Amino acid sequence: MAEISEAALQLFEDRGLEAATVEEIAAAAGVSQRTFFRYFATKEDAALPVHREFEDAVEAAVQQADPDADPCTELATVYLRVLQDFADHACPAAQRMLRVSRLVRREPLLRSALVRHGAARNSRLLQALQARFGPSGAADLQLRVAVELCTSLARAAVETWAERLEAGREAVLPDIFADAQLLAQRGRSGHLPAVP
Amino acid sequence: MAEISEAALQLFEDRGLEAATVEEIAAAAGVSQRTFFRYFATKEDAALPVHREFEDAVEAAVQQADPDADPCTELATVYLRVLQDFADHACPAAQRMLRVSRLVRREPLLRSALVRHGAARNSRLLQALQARFGPSGAADLQLRVAVELCTSLARAAVETWAERLEAGREAVLPDIFADAQLLAQRGRSGHLPAVP
DNA sequence: GCCAATATGGCAGATACTGCCATATTGGCA
């Protein structure tokens, strides 16, 4: 599985996402095409197991969140912590994430796949939140916003992180995420219609 | 094009997204399969021209935004206005949007396609914002956050809107969007690490 | 009535992806 993903990343980097066929990837990884599709539902998914790990970590951490606190804040804290884990260790995960992010930047189709992949995850995350924070009637919007907000900010943060590193600038992923969160909150505008 | 989309919606509703083939859709719309793919890049896209209209409207409205104001606030205002246009008129667009949203709820693959579609749009929107609000060096994160935030909140709002209507509750789309925005801002937490 | 531009159709073909069955590999357990 790691071999397949590695082969896929290599080929995507070398000859582009569309030019690389599943057959080539499978051959490069030393497995059959059929086996490839047992591990990855689509060609693009082969580049994204790092994100899967990340989201697994988030999902696990949500189980320990404080059920009485504000869901949005709790989820943001979870994300921040997981981001720190990924970034701190100078661990291989961060390296792979950066590698994928570079690919995502120049391959719109891969970015679509990433977001698409996130969409499926968001549903699961929403259910996990509902289980933890209770399906209080009016909270449908609140939990949805928490999920969409945090995943979007995380994505924006990762992309900005990758972009800055590529431009030779310094960039600390958790800091960027915190920045993004502040930016999202600052847009508090006075002229939006009041809500009952 | 409208006929193709209508036929696609009908078939998706009747026999499900995966069971309906492009050949059937094309036949139902009275065109060839080849023509279908001239108008829609993928089968799923045939259900999403309403969203395309919506995003076109947003993109157009961004051209009139105040370049000196806060981008995030400006973009949110644009979204709110376009949402009002779509909802106010009791126009067919709102009806179609609702119809698609119902499909999206029970067809995860369609939701993926929707998000994937949005991903491509976000890139364009980001460029439009950069053109309007200027590529001021440190603003890369700010504009990205604005885009991700607004599109995510809009998606959450539309889904909640559809869900509430389906449950027989009252629901006003622009109000829900404003609600979502407030919820996103309320998560201002004190214990996040300070950012330089 | 003519011509250019554009829309559509038909067809062959590449690639992604799935179902089914056979075979290999693994990992306990007697």
Next chain:
DNA sequence: TGCCAATATGGCAGTATCTGCCATATTGGC
């Protein structure tokens, strides 16, 4: 060690999505 069940892998045929190419129809101005 030898055996058996569970699991991983391979092969292959088939379907569906999507594209390139060329021919034909349709439209719209002059």
